[in-house]
Each structure stands twice: as structure tokens, then as C-alpha cells.
Amino acid sequence: MNRNILILAGILGALSVAIGAFGAHGLKPLLIDNGRVETFETAVKYQFYHTLAIFGLGILMLKYPNKQFKYATFCMVLGILVFSGSLYILCLTNLTVLGAITPIGGVMFILGWIFMAMGAKKTF
Structure with a gap:
């Protein structure tokens, strides 16, 4: 399981770089036309930050497996799927209704950090 989390972090990290580069180069005219350059950058940043956190959780779980780290x-x-995913779709389609589900992804991020803290408290 922990190995799979580290593999997942590697894949998500590669996707973060690829999506960010594609946005900066291939999608830039569309993002400018839609007025969504900053929104796209936010989606990539949050994906990358949480990918690094997932990598850290995978490392922690190698030595300290617990449910809280898995929940985190x-x-x-x-959170990456809902928050960043909804922002990517918003940027590409300009469908503002998708902005309504973005906060759900944000809540998932917050819960992830809370579970990480709970796991650290339990473990250390």
C-alpha cells in the first residue's frame, strides 16, 4: 500500500509539471482569452503542494503505518481531483457553475491536513 502511495505521488508530480507546462505554453492563448491564467496557476500550485504532501505521507507510512495517514x-x-480538476475544467470551458464544487475539494484538502496532524499526534 505504501509503495503504491509513493508511485501515485510520482505520477501526480509528473502530471503537475506536465499540466503546468502545457498551460504555460500550449494553453496560454486560451487561458488569456478566458481570463483564467491565475486560476490555472492556482490549480497547478495546489495540485503540486498536495502531491508533495502525499509523497511525505507515503514516506511516513513506510515506518509508521496508521489509518489517519491513509485517510489524509x-x-x-x-482534493486534487475536485479542487484542481474543477479549476482546470473552468479554465478550459469558462463554465462558471463548476466553481460551485471547487470548495468541496478545498474542504478535502483541509481534512487531509487534519488527518495528517491526527496521525502525527498518534504516532509521535
């Missing part, structure tokens, strides 16, 4: 990982992955 799940919440952060779901």
Missing part, C-alpha cells in the same frame, strides 16, 4: 492521503487525492 485519500482526502488529498480527492
Whole structure:
């Protein structure tokens, strides 16, 4: 399981770089036309930050496996999918209704950090 989390972090990290580069180069005219350059950058940043957190959780779980770290990982992955994913779609389509689900991803990120803290408290 912990190995899979580290593999997942590697894949998410590669996707973060690829999506960021594609946005900066291939999508730049569309993002400018839609007025969404900053929104796209926010989506990439949050994806990258939480990918690094998932990597850290995977490392922690190699030595200290506990449910809270697993829950934190799940919440952060779901946060990336919902938060960053909804922002990517918003940037590409300009469908503002998608902005309504973005905060759900933010809540998942917050829960992920809370579970990480709970796991650290339990472990250390």
C-alpha cells in the first residue's frame, strides 16, 4: 500500500509539471482569452503542494503505518481531483457553475491536513 502511495505521488508530480507546462505554453492563448491564467496557476500550485504532501505521507507510512495517514492521503487525492480538476475544467470551458464544487475539494484538502496532524499526534 505504501509503495503504491509513493508511485501515485510520482505520477501526480509528473502530471503537475506536465499540466503546468502545457498551460504555460500550449494553453496560454486560451487561458488569456478566458481570463483564467491565475486560476490555472492556482490549480497547478495546489495540485503540486498536495502531491508533495502525499509523497511525505507515503514516506511516513513506510515506518509508521496508521489509518489517519491513509485517510489524509485519500482526502488529498480527492482534493486534487475536485479542487484542481474543477479549476482546470473552468479554465478550459469558462463554465462558471463548476466553481460551485471547487470548495468541496478545498474542504478535502483541509481534512487531509487534519488527518495528517491526527496521525502525527498518534504516532509521535
